[in-house]
Amino acid sequence: MLKQKIQQLAYDFYGETIANRRYIHQHPELSFQEENTARFISQKLDEWHIQHETGLGGHGIIGLIGKPVANKKCIALRADMDALPIIETNTHEFVSKNPGVMHACGHDAHTSMLLTAARILKQIEDQLEGQIKLIFQPAEEKLPGGALGIIKAGGLKNPDVQRIVGQHVFPGLDAGFVGFRSGAYMASADEITIRIKGKGGHAAMPNQINDTVLTAAQIIVNLQQVVSRFAPPVVPTVLSFGRVIADGIFNIIPDEVLIQGTLRTFDEAWRTSAKTHIRRIAENTASAANMKAVVLIEDGYPFVMNDDHATQLAKNAAIAYLGAEKVIDLEQRMTAEDFAWYSQQIPATFYRIGTANAAKEINSNLHTSTFDIDEESLLTGSGLMAWIAVEQLKHK
Numbered sequence: 001m002l003k004q005k006i007q008q009l010a011y012d013f014y015g016e017t018i019a020n021r022r023y024i025h026q027h028p029e030l031s032f033q034e035e036n037t038a039r040f041i042s043q044k045l046d047e048w049h050i051q052h053e054t055g056l057g058g059h060g061i062i063g064l065i066g067k068p069v070a071n072k073k074c075i076a077l078r079a080d081m082d083a084l085p086i087i088e089t090n091t092h093e094f095v096s097k098n099p100g101v102m103h104a105c106g107h108d109a110h111t112s113m114l115l116t117a118a119r120i121l122k123q124i125e126d127q128l129e130g131q132i133k134l135i136f137q138p139a140e141e142k143l144p145g146g147a148l149g150i151i152k153a154g155g156l157k158n159p160d161v162q163r164i165v166g167q168h169v170f171p172g173l174d175a176g177f178v179g180f181r182s183g184a185y186m187a188s189a190d191e192i193t194i195r196i197k198g199k200g201g202h203a204a205m206p207n208q209i210n211d212t213v214l215t216a217a218q219i220i221v222n223l224q225q226v227v228s229r230f231a232p233p234v235v236p237t238v239l240s241f242g243r244v245i246a247d248g249i250f251n252i253i254p255d256e257v258l259i260q261g262t263l264r265t266f267d268e269a270w271r272t273s274a275k276t277h278i279r280r281i282a283e284n285t286a287s288a289a290n291m292k293a294v295v296l297i298e299d300g301y302p303f304v305m306n307d308d309h310a311t312q313l314a315k316n317a318a319i320a321y322l323g324a325e326k327v328i329d330l331e332q333r334m335t336a337e338d339f340a341w342y343s344q345q346i347p348a349t350f351y352r353i354g355t356a357n358a359a360k361e362i363n364s365n366l367h368t369s370t371f372d373i374d375e376e377s378l379l380t381g382s383g384l385m386a387w388i389a390v391e392q393l394k395h396k
């Protein structure tokens, strides 16, 4: 049985999966700078005689396993490989050796799991009913997202990919468990910058100056209407502001105040009109106070759309591989992920690998200086990914 064979190989390669993850964890690289990580991946693929191309969309690598079979599919497996500008405060023996850079989003785990999945699939290459494309993707964490570069480099073509699968570590779930969700899963995310411009001056003479600080406050309050009044009530939407810079002092009102925030939702038409509302409300609130608001919106990732069929196949594969008690249904999330770019092009599914372990006190959130995973999740994630690929190939 192929499933047992994959489980055995995942177990045989488990030590190396951990070693690879630790090496990558110790040598994190920021988005679009993943040179050493790419070299490491390429060396491994060479070692296992897996043909691949390097330097795609930056430091991306695409490998191919299996021979083309008439009327058979090509399934892509994707892992991201970049790290974050965070100073690691973990104390284990494989902490980051690159000061100020840390794998705090588990992309080290994603890469090592895909490497092992590739090695497993290479060993059973003759039994594959089609081809597997391996996408080691750079720059997930930075706009416009490395996925776009992979797509522009033709990553989903030649051979054409019918479905794409990605997995992400999840500290909200215990190691050994996995989670799936059909439909819209993660939100689109756009970056909003508003500059309120006026003539500042002495705070004691508000009648002679423009109070940019007051107008900034009014803009933030008025923009709450975007979600509460203009958003379709059935479409989840978040508009949050995390940065307000009014660099005056007790008695000086500055000429300019900067506001930055994020818009997140699950509907492209609404996403477009939400931006119009934001612009209009900010500009008109400022003009009512005889000032100017300059609004700049940088488009981020679209929302992640999990295809029903691809997701159901992956979930069924997980139930067969791990047992139904280890497979859960995920809730929708307002976080974003550049896997969305693939999911807007072809049927896709993005699922979660549980990585928490309360007994080992492993429960820190993603993007924190103490983020860590229970490495037992690597055993689950490497074999499961290979098995999901096999099952995706087998089914229509």
Ligand code: NI
Pocket (backbone or CB within 6 Å): 105, 106, 107, 140, 168
């Ligand atoms: Ni991530």
